[in-house]
Amino acid sequence: SQTIHQWPATLVQPVGSPLSLECTVEGTSNPNLYWYRQAAGRGLQLLFYSVGIGQISSEVPQNLSASRPQDRQFILSSKKLLLSDSGFYLCAWTVQRYQETQYFGPGTRLLVL
C-alpha cells in the first residue's frame, strides 16, 4: 500500500533562516505531488504541484520554492523565512489517472519567530 511521509513534524526557525521540508511517497510510481499550506479559518491553499521530476507549477507567488529531484520526493524550500511563512504545511499525492483522489501526509508545523 501507499504511504506518504513528511519531516520534520514540527520546526521552529528564526526569521531570515533557510527552510527545507521533505515529502516522500512509497508504494507508487510517477505520482502527482502537491504542497499545501493550511491556515486556521482559511482552509488549504495550494502552493505547488508537480506532475514529474523537475516539473513544478507554482500557484501562489511568495517566499517559497519547490523541487522534485526524484520521482517520489518533493521538497519545499525557502532561502529566507518570513514571519508570515508560519503555518501547517501538507504534502499530498495522487495517481496520475482520471478520477483519482488526493491523499495527504501528516504535515509539518512551522513556526517562524
Next chain:
Amino acid sequence: AQSVSQHNHHVILSEAASLELGCNYSYGGTVNLFWYVQYPGQHLQLLLKYFSGDPLVKGIKGFEAEFIKSKFSFNLRKPSVQWSDTAEYFCAVKREYGNKLVFGAGTILRVKS
C-alpha cells in the same frame, strides 16, 4: 477562478443531533467533489467523494453527501452525530480533468456529549 464556500465556520451540536454542512462551488463545468475530515491530532483523510453517477454518495462513519448540480452544492449530512465526530471538515472541488483541488475554508464541528 474556482472557489468553494463553506457556510459555517463553527458548528456545535449535541450528540444524536442531525448534521448538515453546506458547501457551494463556483465552476460551470464538470467537477469532482470531495469531503475531507481532520480529527484532532490526525491526518487529513477522505470522508467521501463524488465523480459521477448517483448524486447521493455514502462515505465512512455514516456520512453522506448529495450533489445538486443546479445549485452547485455538495452538502454533507449525518443523521445522528457522535462525540467522536468532533473534527474539522473540508469540502474540496476539482475540475474533471484537472490536477488541482480547491478547498473551502473548513467547518469546525464540536459535538457535546
